[in-house]
Amino acid sequence: MLIHASPHEVHEIDHVEDTIDFRGRDLLGMEDFTAAEIAAILDTVASFKEISERDIKKVPTLRGKTVINLFFEPSTRTRTSFEIAGKRLSADVINISVSNSSMSKGESLRDTADNLAAMRTDALIVRHKSAGVPHMLARYLPSPVINAGDGAHEHPTQALLDLYTIREKLGTLAGRRALIVGDIASSRVARSNIIAMRKMGMQVSVCAPLTMLPVGIEKWGVDYTSDFDAALQDVDVVMMLRIQRERHGDVLFPSLQEYSSRYCLTSARMRRAKSEVLVMHPGPMNRGVEIAPEVADGLESVILQQVTNGVALRMAVLYLIIGGV
Amino acid sequence: MGDQVKARVMDAEAIDRALVRIAHEILERNKGAEELVLIGIRTRGLPLAQRLGEQLTRIETYPVPVGAVDITLYRDDLKQRRSRPVHPTDIPCRLDGKHVVLVDDVLYTGRSIRAAMDALVDFGRPRTIQLAVLIDRGHRELPIRADYIGKNLPTARSEQVSVRLDEVDGENTVIILGGMDADTC
Numbered sequence: 001m002l003i004h005a006s007p008h009e010v011h012e013i014d015h016v017e018d019t020i021d022f023r024g025r026d027l028l029g030m031e032d033f034t035a036a037e038i039a040a041i042l043d044t045v046a047s048f049k050e051i052s053e054r055d056i057k058k059v060p061t062l063r064g065k066t067v068i069n070l071f072f073e074p075s076t077r078t079r080t081s082f083e084i085a086g087k088r089l090s091a092d093v094i095n096i097s098v099s100n101s102s103m104s105k106g107e108s109l110r111d112t113a114d115n116l117a118a119m120r121t122d123a124l125i126v127r128h129k130s131a132g133v134p135h136m137l138a139r140y141l142p143s144p145v146i147n148a149g150d151g152a153h154e155h156p157t158q159a160l161l162d163l164y165t166i167r168e169k170l171g172t173l174a175g176r177r178a179l180i181v182g183d184i185a186s187s188r189v190a191r192s193n194i195i196a197m198r199k200m201g202m203q204v205s206v207c208a209p210l211t212m213l214p215v216g217i218e219k220w221g222v223d224y225t226s227d228f229d230a231a232l233q234d235v236d237v238v239m240m241l242r243i244q245r246e247r248h249g250d251v252l253f254p255s256l257q258e259y260s261s262r263y264c265l266t267s268a269r270m271r272r273a274k275s276e277v278l279v280m281h282p283g284p285m286n287r288g289v290e291i292a293p294e295v296a297d298g299l300e301s302v303i304l305q306q307v308t309n310g311v312a313l314r315m316a317v318l319y320l321i322i323g324g325v
Numbered sequence: 326m327g328d329q330v331k332a333r334v335m336d337a338e339a340i341d342r343a344l345v346r347i348a349h350e351i352l353e354r355n356k357g358a359e360e361l362v363l364i365g366i367r368t369r370g371l372p373l374a375q376r377l378g379e380q381l382t383r384i385e386t387y388p389v390p391v392g393a394v395d396i397t398l399y400r401d402d403l404k405q406r407r408s409r410p411v412h413p414t415d416i417p418c419r420l421d422g423k424h425v426v427l428v429d430d431v432l433y434t435g436r437s438i439r440a441a442m443d444a445l446v447d448f449g450r451p452r453t454i455q456l457a458v459l460i461d462r463g464h465r466e467l468p469i470r471a472d473y474i475g476k477n478l479p480t481a482r483s484e485q486v487s488v489r490l491d492e493v494d495g496e497n498t499v500i501i502l503g504g505m506d507a508d509t510c
Contacts, residue, residue, distance in 0.1 A: 047411040059398040324403030
């Protein structure tokens with residue numbers, strides 16, 4: 001069910017934006033989407049943001065549609081965000097977490113997919129610790145699959161909501177410079193963002209200890225630096241990442257104190273940045289490790305706006321993919 | 326579309342005159358404009374609502390709030406269409422107790438109006454919802470009628486009525502485009 005646009009289709013899309021049709025498509029990774037398609041998704045978000053500001057935060061668009069949140073990894077923000085997004089569009093949203101699913105009784109992924117399909121569900125949102133699980137489920141399920149994070153691979157709705165937030169604040173994406181700092185190798189957020197940002201014409205640098213850089217980073221089209229202070233000076237966006245200790249333990253750096261001294265975004269470091277820089281974090285934050293509390297809560301921080309925009313972005317995605325199917 | 330222009334039924338002056346008349350009818354029926362809110366249905370209902378708002382403000386000398394509603398998320402025909410772009414709904418004030426005048430360019434099946442009313446009641450409980458349209462072309466599929474009509478225009482279903490407004494289309498005119506089998510009534 002992966003749809004790769006042919007060059008011919010891309011040509012048409014550039015000219016007639018309204019003809020982009022997302023109905024029935026999977027959202028597995030930013031790799032599968034063209035710049036024109038990403039722009040079309042972002043253009044849809046503002047209208048959904050308004051719905052969350054109403055007294056009655058609900059429209060009937062997805063009435064009668066069933067959306068499954070299948071989370072094999074713990075998540076509060078993303079699962080809740082998808083659940084709220086579906087409910088504000090009047091879809092029936094069912095949450096399945098691994099601890100109470102049949103998977104814990106030994107059922108295979110394939111059987112889980114077949115059973116969900118047999119219940120005539122309309123969309124599956126899936127998070128798993130292994131890369132490729134959403135892609136595999138997409139092959140078995142007739143209904144669209146949305147990747148809510150697969151291992152260290154991709155987290156496309158996070159990248160889309162980050163791009164939307166940047167565009168909302170700065171007006172444009174092309175030519176903007178982003179710096180992503182921290183545990184790049186373990187981060188699906190970084191990977192999806194780097195792919196999407198580059199497609200939208202942004203310049204991306206990463207800053208991390210060498211042990212936290214993925215193998216093959218030189219092919220990602222990003223600049224690398226270990227000097228956080230110097231890298232901060234000319235960027236429009238600085239995106240801080242959590243150390244994913246649950247994935248690799250504490251072996252990648254000598255101590256948290258040493259990591260923080262070099263890679264924590266502190267107010268002292270912020271003085272080197274442009275005054276209008278955006279501070280972003282996909283959450284969950286470890287205050288005092290990668291970001292100082294006063295920066296997380298500071299004027300430049302758009303961290304909570306990312307969360308607000310996440311609901312609107314996921315509403316837009318659900319509407320585009322299963323609205324009217 | 327490729328359809329031929331069969332008739333030009335309103336020009337810029339005729340549209341202006343109809344809107345001035347409708348503005349007076351709205352004031353007469355509502356005994357002023359204090360509790361009035363105009364809501365245009367996107368796309369072309371919005372500029373018409375803005376023009377009506379200017380007329381009302383000119384006559385009554387105080388501003389009348391004008392908003393916009395996008396009905397895409399309330400449509401009953403999403404299935405028949407591609408994923409459509411959604412535009413913002415912008416309601417300028419609370420609607421509780423207000424007299425809301427919905428404004429659209431063409432009243433046809435009534436389904437857009439049904440969708441717009443569903444949207445409006447999510448913003449409060451208006452005292453009344455009234456409907457102003459530039460053209461009523463008949464062929465209703467729902468029990469809906471307009472309170473204020475610029476022009477009644479009997480048409481065949483095979484025809485298309487195209488309202489073209491300066492704010493959207495760069496000209497002010499209403500034309501009928503011919504269908505394949507014009508059984509004009």
